[in-house]
Amino acid sequence: MDGMSIVKINALTVPSDQRETLEQRFSSRAGVVESSDGFEWFELLRPLEGTDRYLVYTRWRDEESYRAWLEGPMKAAHQGSGGGRPAAGGSEVWTFEVVQQAAPKPKEG
Numbered sequence: 001m002d003g004m005s006i007v008k009i010n011a012l013t014v015p016s017d018q019r020e021t022l023e024q025r026f027s028s029r030a031g032v033v034e035s036s037d038g039f040e041w042f043e044l045l046r047p048l049e050g051t052d053r054y055l056v057y058t059r060w061r062d063e064e065s066y067r068a069w070l071e072g073p074m075k076a077a078h079q080g081s082g083g084g085r086p087a088a089g090g091s092e093v094w095t096f097e098v099v100q101q102a103a104p105k106p107k108e109g
């Protein structure tokens with residue numbers, strides 16, 4: 001990796017009776033983010049312990065890549081499936097810089 005990626009996490013507060021709706025919306029998400037320049041990773045994280053907020057984890061090559069997505073494709077990707085009231089009652093965006101990372105070593109053999 002040349003240069004350090006950034007992580008943008010959207011922390012969603014979801015009433016318990018809206019969890020299923022939220023997950024369904026993500027199941028039928030636009031799938032646009034995958035094609036954005038500088039996009040590196042996405043995960044929808046369902047809370048099990050320690051918090052009841054869902055986290056939308058995204059990793060980007062740099063801030064500019066995230067901004068470009070936010071100001072363009074993100075809007076389209078967020079207006080599709082909502083219909084009625086949003087499943088999330090609140091959201092908060094956190095920004096991190098990747099300082100170190102590791103992946104498992106390939107097995108010998």
Ligand code: HEM
Nearest residue numbers: 008010025026029030031032033077078079080081088091
């Ligand atoms: C403003 C509050 C936000 C809410 C309530 C929200 C909620 C949602 C929901 C319900 C979906 C599923 C698709 C849909 O229903 O349209 C979605 C998609 C997504 N959200 Fe958000 N979101 C918000 C802002 C953000 C922000 C700031 C990020 C940046 C980390 C983000 C990252 C994503 C990504 C990557 C997808 C998938 C898009 C794709 O498939 O192309 N969201 N969001």
